[in-house]
Amino acid sequence: MGAEEGAEAEFTPEQLERRQRLIDAAFELGAEGGYDAVQMRDVAATANVALATIYRNFSSKDHLLSAAMIEWTGRLRGRVAQRPPKGDTASEQMIDVLNRACAAMARQPKLSVALIRALSSADAGPVGGRSEVRKSIAAMGDGILSHLEPQVRLDILGVLGHVWYSNLVWWANGRSSFDQVTDELGRACHVLIDPYDRP
Amino acid sequence: MGAEEGAEAEFTPEQLERRQRLIDAAFELGAEGGYDAVQMRDVAATANVALATIYRNFSSKDHLLSAAMIEWTGRLRGRVAQRPPKGDTASEQMIDVLNRACAAMARQPKLSVALIRALSSADAGPVGGRSEVRKSIAAMGDGILSHLEPQVRLDILGVLGHVWYSNLVWWANGRSSFDQVTDELGRACHVLIDPYDRP
DNA sequence: CAGCCACATAGAACACGTTCTATGGTGGGC
């Protein structure tokens, strides 16, 4: 394949297409029935590939779902970044952004749970699930905190990433409600950001 | 059993003993081989009970391991609370406490990973895994922050609980090193606590 | 064109968590 360079493993268009079909199938099944409904045999059937082909592209079910998660957060990030955050203070704006992200997930609860569960799972593959979450937070929040010292900003965003992730995992595992999540996120933003937000 | 009151489901001593044997077996297998080595058939054999008996006591493997986790954190909490935290500022003391807890886990890495993975799993059972983590943090940190307003103290401890939990999960899933964990925890403590620690 | 090779496929096979069935034992109420 790809007779050109001896470089390294390019992928043929059909391979990319198959891969995408697999991710789409994961979305579809996950949106309907959540994590448990994303069964590898069903994914294979939905995507019209053989079971073994999934494992040529993804090392595990969780890896597949994590790939889907990354695609999804990418889209989400774009949409959230579109309109400027509401609020007078930095913490209010941050809360607004996070709440919008939460709302987006609440609109597809089963899918969100499936993706989050995969992300917090042991073998989510080589995917930087962690850095993905952090990158999303950073991308969404960097502008809001641009008036702070860079180091403080990084630390705050790091902590917020943890709070966000931890809350999502608890929610995905059915141990807290969405209201609790937004409440915790709000309090975290205030206690973290407010002291730095008045010079 | 327990001919006394018509109250409700007391447990007979043998039941309690069996339950404890199961938890001990989980410790043993987990310490040797980590999460995957805690296989229900082996747990049953090690504890000298039938497989079905495990499921009479715990709703799932993760529930069993979570119960073990709770016992373990209990002991850990006691030991950490023994000697007073080192450090001049509140954040330094908090860091000291968290680092000691980390060090304790690092001493049994396979077991720690197994327990954390169970705790972050979907069906860890009715166990308040979340509140357990928070309670541990709170118990260890409450004294250190006693000079702060109660609301701020609660919020800070809540956020620290999230940071702690999130870091542990990432570590348990092999996505960050122990050094990274202690580093993140340290930075979180400073950025969170320092602004409130000088009146 | 022949041969090779990497990949796709169908389907069986395997591993392990979980559930089910049939049987045995024990203690409390009549």
Place this chain on the structure above:
DNA sequence: GCCCACCATAGAACGTGTTCTATGTGGCTG
């Protein structure tokens, strides 16, 4: 003293993620 309700046991059975085997198949190399 007998019976019944409850629990433990052994072991089979099931479901689903993952791996293995055997068989195409399509394109590049000689």
